[in-house]
Amino acid sequence: MSKRVVFTIVAKNYTGLATILGNSIKEHSEDTTFVVFIADEINQDFSFPETGFIYLIAKETIAIDNSTWTEMAFKYNLTEFCTAIKPFCFTYLFDKYGAENIIYFDPDILLFSSLNPVWNVLQEKDIIITPHIVTPETIYSGVFPETNILATGIYNLGFIGIKKTPTSTAFINWWQNRLTEKCFIDKIEGLFTDQKWIDFLPALFDSSKIEISKNLGLNAAPWNFYERKFIKEDGTWYITNRITGQDKDPLIFVHFSGFNYKELNANAASNKNIFNLKVYDDIMPVLESYAAIIKQSDYAAYFNYSYTYGCFDNGQTIVHFHRRLFRRLLMDSNETGNPFLTGGKQSFYTMLAKAKLVLSSDLANVDKLNERNFDSFASKLRTLNILHRSLKKLLGARYYFLFAKLMLRYYRPENQVFLIDKKYMKVSFKNEHY
Numbered sequence: 001m002s003k004r005v006v007f008t009i010v011a012k013n014y015t016g017l018a019t020i021l022g023n024s025i026k027e028h029s030e031d032t033t034f035v036v037f038i039a040d041e042i043n044q045d046f047s048f049p050e051t052g053f054i055y056l057i058a059k060e061t062i063a064i065d066n067s068t069w070t071e072m073a074f075k076y077n078l079t080e081f082c083t084a085i086k087p088f089c090f091t092y093l094f095d096k097y098g099a100e101n102i103i104y105f106d107p108d109i110l111l112f113s114s115l116n117p118v119w120n121v122l123q124e125k126d127i128i129i130t131p132h133i134v135t136p137e138t139i140y141s142g143v144f145p146e147t148n149i150l151a152t153g154i155y156n157l158g159f160i161g162i163k164k165t166p167t168s169t170a171f172i173n174w175w176q177n178r179l180t181e182k183c184f185i186d187k188i189e190g191l192f193t194d195q196k197w198i199d200f201l202p203a204l205f206d207s208s209k210i211e212i213s214k215n216l217g218l219n220a221a222p223w224n225f226y227e228r229k230f231i232k233e234d235g236t237w238y239i240t241n242r243i244t245g246q247d248k249d250p251l252i253f254v255h256f257s258g259f260n261y262k263e264l265n266a267n268a269a270s271n272k273n274i275f276n277l278k279v280y281d282d283i284m285p286v287l288e289s290y291a292a293i294i295k296q297s298d299y300a301a302y303f304n305y306s307y308t309y310g311c312f313d314n315g316q317t318i319v320h321f322h323r324r325l326f327r328r329l330l331m332d333s334n335e336t337g338n339p340f341l342t343g344g345k346q347s348f349y350t351m352l353a354k355a356k357l358v359l360s361s362d363l364a365n366v367d368k369l370n371e372r373n374f375d376s377f378a379s380k381l382r383t384l385n386i387l388h389r390s391l392k393k394l395l396g397a398r399y400y401f402l403f404a405k406l407m408l409r410y411y412r413p414e415n416q417v418f419l420i421d422k423k424y425m426k427v428s429f430k431n432e433h434y
Contacts, residue, residue, distance in 0.1 A: 003100040004119060005093050007035040008083045008107045011307050012042055015049065016299030017107045017261065019118040022053045024111035024253075032115065033097075037061075037089050039082045040308035050296060061096075068180065073309040075327040076183060077320060077367075081309065083194040084183035087175040092284070094164045106158035108259070110290055112237050112251045117215065118161050122368070125234075126168045126209040127198070128161040129198060130219040135227045135243050143276045144223040151187050153195040155212075157254045159219050160198075167209050171201065184308040184327075188412065216247055221255035222274050230282040237286070256290055261299065275372070310384040314342045316358055320367050324413030325352075325420060334421075351420040355383050 006025050011017045015036070022034040023150035035054040048055045059069060062085060086104060093099045099120045103115065121398055122126045132149050133142065140146050162168045175197060184191045202210055216239040222229050229242040230251065237251035258273035264287075271277045279287065311317055326339050326348055342349040352358050359366065371377050392400040409415055 004032045005099040006103045008105050009037045010107050012038050012041045013303050013305040014107050016302040018048045020297050021107055028111045029115040034079050040271035078307050080183050080193055084179040086194050087172045090172050101163050103161045108256045109253050111120045111253045121211045122163045125211040126163050126165045126212040129155045130213050132156050134214040134222050142226040142415050144274050152192040155198045157195040167206050171205050217251050217252040219255050221257050222271055222277050264335045312342050313340055328414040328417045347382045356419045
């Protein structure tokens with residue numbers, strides 16, 4: 001194996017997307033080993049692509065004991081779980097494969113030129129990361145709100161490069177510890193998977209060994225399209241600063257985060273994360289080239305595989321509310337056994353079923369509902385507003401203000417644990433979430 005390793009982490013349904021990333025690495029980065037960690041479990045009918053890449057089942061390789069693995073796989077959703085195991089994958093590749101320099105990429109990334117600029121940085125530095133945006137503006141012109149960047153983290157962890165050193169080892173150990181317990185997407189707690197924790201990196205570890213790269217060709221993505229202009233010269237792509245007109249860097253990789261890959265496959269483009277995303281004319285050829293690669297790939301052959309940790313053992317869907325209630329029980333040291341199992345009078349599933357919190361299959365898509373796709377959302381919101389105006393009249397301003405503050409705490413799933421355990425009917429501030 002090469003001392004230079006690039007890896008990604010996917011559930012098995014994104015194996016095809018990981019292969020697209022791997023092919024671009026193979027094309028543009030010589031002497032690099034590409035590894036794909038499968039975060040869930042494979043079925044008997046599942047077969048890996050014949051690519052020459054290394055495919056590893058994370059549960060069978062990385063150093064997480066079975067009990068902790070089960071807890072993490074249940075309390076975290078798919079995105080949270082895939083990112084929670086990331087530092088453990090770094091440790092495995094350093095220790096078991098003897099890698100010296102490792103890059104992590106999200107699977108929705110495509111290389112357009114050599115990774116040598118990154119490898120060169122890792123000759124001098126221990127860690128390289130990239131901010132979401134790099135251009136200061138008195139009046140911000142991006143469509144992805146700056147407050148969203150504050151909530152999700154200053155640096156984007158779809159990419160990180162690490163060299164094995166005492167500093168990076170200490171960082172990875174620190175990172176693993178936090179992600180085992182707190183890798184949630186939760187604005188109230190100030191968490192955003194593995195990513196928000198990286199805001200601590202330059203402050204807690206030797207900043208002289210950390211490269212915060214402002215290279216425009218690294219991690220071009222929907223949140224920074226407004227500041228990065230794509231230019232093709234003599235068959236090579238470059239990025240210049242769309243705002244200042246300064247700088248010019250070779251385009252190394254694009255992060256196609258949030259795009260609907262099924263739609264790209266059908267010559268359409270929408271972004272689930274940035275509603276008003278402006279796709280500039282200069283970006284369209286890059287987006288179209290990615291869509292063409294997806295069409296020609298075996299991506300669709302894997303897309304319909306279900307996520308192993310998305311259901312109880314009887315096939316009932318696990319939703320966000322279930323995962324957060326289980327998290328609360330864990331925090332309070334309640335014994336529930338394996339939460340995926342539905343048998344037994346004391347099982348977590350039985351607790352949910354008794355409280356009528358198990359959804360029928362036609363309602364199990366509740367986690368996908370939001371303001372954009374919920375039918376008649378505007379009229380439903382109007383009805384709620386009418387009810388709240390009536391409540392304000394009933395309570396008066398003082399108590400209505402107190403009620404509104406209480407709701408922030410009250411409707412967090414972790415604090416609804418009284419629905420499945422009556423002992424929580426009594427108010428306690430232990431492990432309460434605000």
